[in-house]
Amino acid sequence: MPKNKKLLIFGLALIILILAGIIIWKRSDSANKLQPTLVEAGPEFMTDSEKTKLGIPAELKIQTLRRDEIGEVTVYKIIRDESDIVLDQTKIGPINPDQPAQ
Numbered sequence: 001m002p003k004n005k006k007l008l009i010f011g012l013a014l015i016i017l018i019l020a021g022i023i024i025w026k027r028s029d030s031a032n033k034l035q036p037t038l039v040e041a042g043p044e045f046m047t048d049s050e051k052t053k054l055g056i057p058a059e060l061k062i063q064t065l066r067r068d069e070i071g072e073v074t075v076y077k078i079i080r081d082e083s084d085i086v087l088d089q090t091k092i093g094p095i096n097p098d099q100p101a102q
Helices: 003-034 048-054
Strands: 061-067 073-079
Touching (some): 048 061
Antiparallel strands (some): 061 073
């Protein structure tokens, strides 16, 4: 093969590789933009108005664990001590009345 044809083939192959790399890079960049970013939040506590609405004394410290689709509190925990605060909500389990209190 003449030297000019080898150079032309090498140049075209190099251009194709560069274009393929740019396409892959753009796709991965746009895919990262579409993924929602999770924000780590600390524990959430009930407001006095929420406590009043549920008939809970305002002086109690109540941690909100779950809310429904309209934002109403569905699961909460009374906090008597700082160690009662739930930081990892994946560890919340159902209440078992037969299990002795810990």
